[in-house]
Structures are given as structure tokens and as C-alpha cells.
Amino acid sequence: MRTKITELLNIKYPVIQGGMAWVAEAYLAAAVTNAGGLGLIAGGSAPADTIRREIRKARELAGNKPFGVNIMLMSPFAEDLAELVVEEKVPVVTTGAGSPGVYMERWKTAGIKVIPVVPAVALAKRMERLGADALIAEGCEAGGHIGELTTMALVPQVADSVDIPVIAAGGIADGRGLAASLMLGAHGVQCGTVFLTANECIIHETYKEMVLKAKDSGTMVTGRKSGHPIRSLKSSFTRRYAELEASGEMTQEELDALGSGALRKAATEGDRENGSFMAGQIAGMISECRPVNEILEGMINEAQVLLN
Amino acid sequence: MRTKITELLNIKYPVIQGGMAWVAEAYLAAAVTNAGGLGLIAGGSAPADTIRREIRKARELAGNKPFGVNIMLMSPFAEDLAELVVEEKVPVVTTGAGSPGVYMERWKTAGIKVIPVVPAVALAKRMERLGADALIAEGCEAGGHIGELTTMALVPQVADSVDIPVIAAGGIADGRGLAASLMLGAHGVQCGTVFLTANECIIHETYKEMVLKAKDSGTMVTGRKSGHPIRSLKSSFTRRYAELEASGEMTQEELDALGSGALRKAATEGDRENGSFMAGQIAGMISECRPVNEILEGMINEAQVLLN
Numbered sequence: 066m067r068t069k070i071t072e073l074l075n076i077k078y079p080v081i082q083g084g085m086a087w088v089a090e091a092y093l094a095a096a097v098t099n100a101g102g103l104g105l106i107a108g109g110s111a112p113a114d115t116i117r118r119e120i121r122k123a124r125e126l127a128g129n130k131p132f133g134v135n136i137m138l139m140s141p142f143a144e145d146l147a148e149l150v151v152e153e154k155v156p157v158v159t160t161g162a163g164s165p166g167v168y169m170e171r172w173k174t175a176g177i178k179v180i181p182v183v184p185a186v187a188l189a190k191r192m193e194r195l196g197a198d199a200l201i202a203e204g205c206e207a208g209g210h211i212g213e214l215t216t217m218a219l220v221p222q223v224a225d226s227v228d229i230p231v232i233a234a235g236g237i238a239d240g241r242g243l244a245a246s247l248m249l250g251a252h253g254v255q256c257g258t259v260f261l262t263a264n265e266c267i268i269h270e271t272y273k274e275m276v277l278k279a280k281d282s283g284t285m286v287t288g289r290k291s292g293h294p295i296r297s298l299k300s301s302f303t304r305r306y307a308e309l310e311a312s313g314e315m316t317q318e319e320l321d322a323l324g325s326g327a328l329r330k331a332a333t334e335g336d337r338e339n340g341s342f343m344a345g346q347i348a349g350m351i352s353e354c355r356p357v358n359e360i361l362e363g364m365i366n367e368a369q370v371l372l373n
Numbered sequence: 374m375r376t377k378i379t380e381l382l383n384i385k386y387p388v389i390q391g392g393m394a395w396v397a398e399a400y401l402a403a404a405v406t407n408a409g410g411l412g413l414i415a416g417g418s419a420p421a422d423t424i425r426r427e428i429r430k431a432r433e434l435a436g437n438k439p440f441g442v443n444i445m446l447m448s449p450f451a452e453d454l455a456e457l458v459v460e461e462k463v464p465v466v467t468t469g470a471g472s473p474g475v476y477m478e479r480w481k482t483a484g485i486k487v488i489p490v491v492p493a494v495a496l497a498k499r500m501e502r503l504g505a506d507a508l509i510a511e512g513c514e515a516g517g518h519i520g521e522l523t524t525m526a527l528v529p530q531v532a533d534s535v536d537i538p539v540i541a542a543g544g545i546a547d548g549r550g551l552a553a554s555l556m557l558g559a560h561g562v563q564c565g566t567v568f569l570t571a572n573e574c575i576i577h578e579t580y581k582e583m584v585l586k587a588k589d590s591g592t593m594v595t596g597r598k599s600g601h602p603i604r605s606l607k608s609s610f611t612r613r614y615a616e617l618e619a620s621g622e623m624t625q626e627e628l629d630a631l632g633s634g635a636l637r638k639a640a641t642e643g644d645r646e647n648g649s650f651m652a653g654q655i656a657g658m659i660s661e662c663r664p665v666n667e668i669l670e671g672m673i674n675e676a677q678v679l680l681n
Binding site: 185186187204205206213214215216217218219221222223225235236237239241242244245246248249250280281282289290311313345346347349350371372 | 493494495512513514521522523524525526527529530533543544545547549550552553554556557558588589590597598619621653654655657658679680
């Protein structure tokens with residue numbers, strides 16, 4: 066399955082693994098890369114030394130095959146990570162939570178392929194003007210930090226507004242989603258939620274169980290009031306947070322403090338009471354843990370049958 | 374383009390026009406039916422005599438070709454309309470805003486094909502058990518009253534959970550959306566927003582202009598607090614409503630009174646100050662008014678090229 070994205074990134078399948086903080090580390094990224102997709106290491110809010118170790122570990126596991134690093138631009142270490150990917154000669158960088166404008170020249174000079182995540186057409190156009198090599202158009206059915214537009218509405222509108230290749234994200238976990246994304250004008254897909262349940266994913270078993278048990282309406286959005294909405298699996302934490310948010314009893318600072326560390330508690334401790342188990346609406350479709358290569362090959366085979 | 378939906382409904386193209394209150398009357402419905410899709414007359418909150426006139430007018434304009442009536446189950450006239458469609462031998466009924474359980478036996482006995490709109494898997498399964506002939510799985514990118522799930526996430530999950538045919542709705546306005554929906558497991562699509570801009574659509578010119586001018590992020594959702602979210606084009610009305618809703622200054626009854634009649638003011642008067650111009654996120658993709666047959670044939674031709 067050759068597309069503009071497989072050619073741009075020199076990968077076998079047009080499937081990218083999402084750069085999920087506390088989830089996307091070397092072992093998962095290398096598994097996706099080794100299976101023919103593009104694995105990603107999430108910078109999250111981690112310091113450069115931690116991510117340097119992950120990059121080197123991924124390289125050990127995946128040899129010369131391409132992988133990427135996701136840089137969350139609100140991270141206190143964003144500048145350090147921006148330099149790190151140049152030093153470590155990381156071939157692909159995806160960015161979230163803002164504009165990577167200040168780093169673009171440095172990265173392009175180093176030959177890094179830069180792929181920002183965009184939630185709307187205006188930012189897509191701006192990223193193309195800045196020199197982005199491709200875009201990830203992510204719909205609000207995705208897990209974690211989300212925008213307003215859905216994948217179905219966003220992808221064709223972004224594809225119409227830029228000339229660089231578009232990667233669809235949000236609500237994609239099988240060959241149907243991949244085939245649909247290609248019909249919408251995308252040249253590849255980014256998947257997050259389905260890789261949460263990969264055998265190679267290191268998150269706590271409780272997190273995986275919660276994804277497997279989730280129904281279609283098993284996620285909810287908190288943080289709309291603050292302007293930073295986040296989609297997670299419904300849990301006692303998200304319900305409590307939503308109630309406090311609606312009641313107006315807490316300041317935004319107090320709410321932020323409550324949310325701080327909640328993803329870590331979910332991913333590393335499986336803490337059902339205090340963890341924020343981020344996942345997308347497609348969690349309802351996922352019913353078993355599988356090795357990364359089965360997830361990827363199942364997706365590709367199903368898409369090819371549908372497209373033929 | 375033959376699918377389970379074209380066979381079930383005896384139509385040429387697997388495209389249904391949404392049953393939009395104050396929009397979907399005889400002239401638009403007949404135009405869609407005559408062009409090879411399935412036109413729908415919206416019952417809205419209108420009394421039976423009004424809808425009887427529309428049904429007879431549509432029949433005059435479309436001869437024996439099939440069309441449908443959408444019954445909004447919260448309408449004060451729902452029971453009258455339920456009887457009317459039997460008397461008038463309407464071949465297809467779609468339902469919204471609840472479960473048509475109490476009418477199902479009467480309609481099935483009369484040979485009416487019943488197609489409920491569903492926002493989630495649980496209602497989809499219940500509707501299949503009740504005897505529905507097909508389902509419209511509508512994502513939250515649609516205009517008007519919406520659920521939580523997006524089209525991309527909802528359609529495959531509904532398709533996996535029922536054996537009856539599924540029609541995708543929400544975010545679909547061209548051949549890309551139709552082709553993507555078929556990949557996701559749907560057997561047809563329902564479109565609303567694109568038909569707002571059809572030449573044959575009788576809404577106020579201001580409403581059409583607002584759809585044409587809308588960008589991808591040109592819609593917003595109000596009513597989330599009340600549990601009855603509605604998607605409309607951003608306007609002074611929706612902004613004012615959202616502020617009042619967030620402020621907590623008004624009771625829900627007062628908010629409902631403010632919203633009451635707002636769609637009529639948009640559709641019939643083009644009232645920018647007090648109208649609620651309901652439309653989906655795909656409005657940003659629509660840039661010209663066209664005749665219904667061009668919209669439909671453009672969609673079919675584009676989908677066929679993509680699928681071959």
C-alpha cells in the first residue's frame with residue numbers, strides 16, 4: 066500500500082502510532098516501526114535525558130528503520146527536546162499543542178520531516194506556509210487533548226486547503242477506518258487508542274482492561290469550560306472532575322491541580338480512583354489485546370479487501 | 374450504485390435527504406426523489422393537516438417514486454402524524470428524538486419501511502429488536518439535535534452490532550463522504566447541510582448565504598448543559614445563548630423559551646439576530662448553490678471514481 070506518506074516517511078504501511086504521553090515509549094514505538102508503520106516516542110513533559118534514552122533504546126530495537134518523536138509544545142522541556150531531535154538525528158517529528166514555528170528552520174536544516182497535528186483548517190494552512198512536510202488532521206473523537214471538528218468533517222476540508230499530504234487521526238482502529246480515511250483525501254492514518262491495547266504497550270493492565278471493556282459511549286470530555294478539552298474513558302475521576310467543573314466551586318488553578326498527574330496515575334499505576342484514562346470513542350470497537358504486527362497487518366489487509 | 378439501501382427503498386442512489394424541520398418540505402423532497410435519492414418531508418412540530426398537504430404536493434411532483442416523512446417523536450402531533458403516514462400510504466418513515474416503539478406495529482402492518490435515527494449502539498440494537506428496517510447512524514458533526522459520537526466512530530460500531538442496513542449521517546456532503554461511509558460499513562448516507570444550499574430548497578437566502586460563507590469551525594454547540602445539544606452556525610443568537618447558558622442566570626425554561634421558534638426565524642425570515650441557523654460542520658466545504666440533481670450526481674460520480 067503505497068501513498069504519499071509511505072514515500073515521504075520511507076515506511077511500508079501508511080500508519081503512524083500516536084505520540085501519547087506516558088504510553089508511547091521506545092518499546093511500543095520500535096514494535097510499530099518494525100511492523101512497517103511509523104512508531105513514535107512521546108516527549109510529553111519529560112526532560113531531554115529521559116527522551117534521549119528512549120530514542121537510543123528505540124534505535125537499538127528498530128535498527129535503521131524510521132521512527133519519530135512527538136514534541137508537545139507546552140512542555141517545559143520543549144526547547145531541549147527541539148535540540149535533542151537534531152542531535153540524535155531523529156528522522157520525523159510530530160508536534161502538538163501549538164505551533165512549532167520557532168523550531169521549524171532548525172529542524173528543516175537538519176533534514177527532519179516535520180508533521181504538526183492540526184484541529185482545523187486555519188492552523189493547517191499556517192503550518193503548510195511554515196514548511197511542514199505533512200499534517201495530522203485529528204478529529205475530536207480521538208483520546209486526549211482534542212479540538213472541535215470531527216475526522217469526517219475535518220479531513221476533506223484540510224485536504225482541500227493544503228497541497229502537502231494529510232494523515233487522518235481520530236476514530237480509526239481498523240481497515241475500515243483506514244480505507245475511509247483514504248476516501249476522504251488522507252494519505253495515511255494515525256492511531257492511538259488501538260495501540261493502547263497492543264501487547265507491546267507498557268501501560269498498566271487496568272488501563273488496557275478499561276479500553277477493552279469500554280462501549281461506544283464509554284468516553285467523555287472534560288475541560289471544555291477551560292478551553293482545553295480532553296477525552297478520557299468515563300471513570301470515577303472524570304465524573305468527579307466534570308461535576309466540580311460544572312459546579313463552579315473550584316478555580317481553574319484548583320481544577321488543573323486535580324488533573325495534574327492523572328494520566329501518569331492511569332498509565333503507570335492503573336489508579337481507577339484518581340487516574341485519567343485517555344482514549345478515543347473507537348475504544349468501543351476494540352475487544353482484545355494483540356501484538357502490534359497483527360494490529361497493523363489486520364488493518365492493512367482489511368483496507369485492501371475493502372478498496373478492491 | 375446498488376446497495377442494500379437502494380434495494381430496500383427502491384431508489385437509484387443510496388442517498389437520503391435529512392428530515393430537517395422548517396426546511397424539508399414537498400418541493401425539496403420531490404426534487405431529491407426525482408433525482409434518484411430519497412426525499413423526506415419533515416413533520417417537525419407541525420399539525421397533521423400541514424403535513425398532509427406536503428405529502429400530496431410531493432406526490433404530485435414526484436409521481437409514484439418513493440419518498441419519506443420524518444416524525445420527530447417529541448412533537449405534540451406525533452400521534453396524528455403516525456396515523457397520517459398510514460392513511461397516506463407513505464412508503465418510508467424516519468424517526469428522531471426517541472423510540473418509535475408504540476407506532477412500530479401499526480407502521481409495519483401498513484408496509485411502511487421504518488428507519489430510526491440513532492446516536493449510539495444501545496439504541497441501534499433496541500431499534501433492530503423492535504423491527505426497524507434500517508438505521509440512520511448520525512454523528513455529532515451533523516446540524517441540529519446531536520448525540521456524542523462522531524460518524525467515524527459511530528458507523529462501524531453500529532454496523533458491527535446490528536444485521537439491518539445502516540445509513541451514515543453527519544459530515545457528508547460529497548462523493549468522498551459517501552465513499553468513506555461505504556468503507557465504514559454503511560449502505561447509504563443521509564445528507565442535510567448540503568441540501569440547505571440546493572436551488573430547490575425554500576429557506577431564506579440569508580440562511581443559504583450563511584452556510585456558503587461558513588468555515589470549517591463555523592458551527593457551535595449549545596444546550597449541552599440541558600442534555601439536548603444542538604449544532605448551529607455561529608451567530609449573534611448562538612453566542613448570546615451560549616453566554617446565558619454558561620452564566621447560569623436563566624432557568625432552563627427561560628432558555629427553552631429563548632430558543633423556541635429560533636429555527637423558524639432562521640429558515641423563514643433569515644433573522645440574523647434571533648435565528649438559529651442549524652447546520653453541520655461540513656458547511657465549511659460547501660461553496661455554491663446547485664440544483665439537487667447536480668448535488669446528487671456529483672456525489673455519486675465522485676464516489677464511483679474513488680471506489681474504482
